[in-house]
Amino acid sequence: MKIATWNVNSIKARLDNITDWLKSADPDIACLQEIKTVNDGFPYMEIEALGYNVAVHGQKSYNGVAILSKLPFDEVIKDLPGEDLLDDGADDQARYIEAVVSGARGPVRVASIYLPNGNPVGDAPDYSDKYQYKLRWMDRLRARAQSLLPYEEPLILAGDYNVIPYARDVHDPVGWQGDAAFRPETHAKFRALLNIGLTEAFEQMDGREHQYTFWDYQRGAWQNNQGIRIDHLLLSPQAADRITDFQIDKFVRDGTKPSDHVPVIGTFDL
């Protein structure tokens, strides 16, 4: 079972890139982030025509996440518990959607995650509202993951974490050290998430330096390979024990009108 994550930076602007990639990569499940549309604006017809069921948690202009799956959804859950609930009970930022499908050996749980960027950071010790929101969101994600681990299911938390785990995951560690994606507080929250018992698929399967998943549109970042690795697959033990392959589809960044992120794919014996 191929399970992918990709921050597409608008599903409407990227529809041709996405359908081309789905046809060639042929993932069973694709977690998308930054679809930048309300649910009604999602191109259901074009995606369903490729054989996918679609679960969408959209939002106007910003954010928005989705899960595409060739297997039918047994369950779909939107938003993390914790805060920012509106009157209708929904989060005011659409950044999390989780689904369960039935694999050959039983249930497989997958989440599509768009973790807040958090910049600008502001000044210590209070920091900006945006950075505090990021750190709180990481706490909420950890709490959700911790509540799921007792199910002992294959669990894949896939998404744009806006976290650069290590210095080897960024072209210019010194230049990025104050960034919300690379600060000590961010690293501490990311470690806390891993330390409940999750494995980062890249670290288990690859671990090389400079394997980036994002290159800025500006300053020739792609041409100069000035990237960062911020898109991750975090795995429960039951998923980590079943992963057989891991790849970053870097070639997608060379296409016409590309997203600034590229797809990350794990293959699982599930």
Add this chain to the structure above:
DNA sequence: ATGGCGATCTGCGATCGA
């Protein structure tokens, strides 16, 4: 030091991303 690129909105430039 410096947001230089790209998407969205109902705009006639602003805001946001990372």
